[in-house]
């Protein structure tokens with residue numbers, strides 16, 4: 001590891017700052033968790049039922065992933081807390097010796113269950129099995145996550161969609177999230193082996209976000225998340241919230257923007273000072289036949305790929321693409337071709353599987369390139385190249401990205417000299 005510029009440790013985590021971009025707010029760091037070091041910025045794939053849809057733990061490891069997400073809600077239902085306790089946690093359950101992050105379970109309940117109802121006590125809902133009333137409290141969420149044994153646990157928060165017009169309810173949710181954090185901290189049984197992150201709420205209101213930042217930072221959790229975003233707000237509003245929060249957060253703690261996964265959102269959020277991201281999008285979109293590439297998203301179901309013997313993406317190092325295409329000797333290499341994936345997209349799960357591997361690898365590799373560019377202090381040039389690859393014409397660049405990056409000193413429409 002390169003010599004850190006600065007470091008900070010808490011009981012179960014060390015944060016080493018390796019480099020700062022001299023133009024934007026981007027940073028490169030190493031986050032050392034109980035199951036090993038993780039290089040930031042990072043994209044974390046989501047393994048919903050303790051398995052990433054379409055990938056085995058070995059294949060996930062092969063993509064370079066050293067930190068992935070599990071859903072507390074799904075694990076709590078199946079196999080359930082008793083089985084998890086008996087087997088010794090989710091790492092053992094899924095044969096994953098690297099780091100895990102779990103959500104609180106609250107968001108899943110609110111988004112999946114129509115009948116969820118939030119009170120000061122917790123999230124009330126009806127069991128999807130037999131309809132009996134159940135209650136997820138901050139204490140119950142932490143007990144479940146303690147049993148799961150995740151390296152990073154998330155507090156239970158009161159989440160509203162950012163576009164909610166009800167300012168009073170938004171303030172209540174933000175303030176309740178702070179109170180619930182205190183209950184989570186009090187309930188946490190394993191602070192020496194598991195890290196509890198707080199989640200900043202407050203919708204799109206900058207003052208509310210600032211107030212929440214101050215309250216959450218005062219609680220001194222080992223890491224900090226910015227929550228409630230990617231709920232349909234305008235991208236410009238999303239960027240304003242991220243930049244408002246990162247300006248107020250301590251430099252030597254990891255900053256996690258929840259639910260973000262489109263490549264453009266990732267590279268812009270890094271420039272705004274965020275380090276960690278997660279999203280189901282790369283694997284979900286794979287199941288619709290989509291390959292994520294530096295030139296954009298390609299739908300491999302399209303008939304034009306039936307006779308395309310190139311790899312999903314030229315130069316991609318994932319296990320599917322490696323070796324595909326011309327072998328330089330007049331033949332075709334051993335990798336998987338677009339034509340093969342196209343042939344399977346309509347009827348076989350193998351296509352979703354191959355596209356998942358490729359897409360997760362793309363996301364992780366994108367973040368590796370982001371990190372290398374920050375360390376070389378070439379992140380503004382990286383951003384200009386990234387958007388030039390994605391759009392043929394500078395006039396087509398999304399205005400929100402152009403504006404957000406201009407705000408941190410990068411003009412996307414200027415050529416590098």
Ligand SMILES: [Zn+2]
Nearest residue numbers: 316318321358
């Ligand atoms: Zn690939």
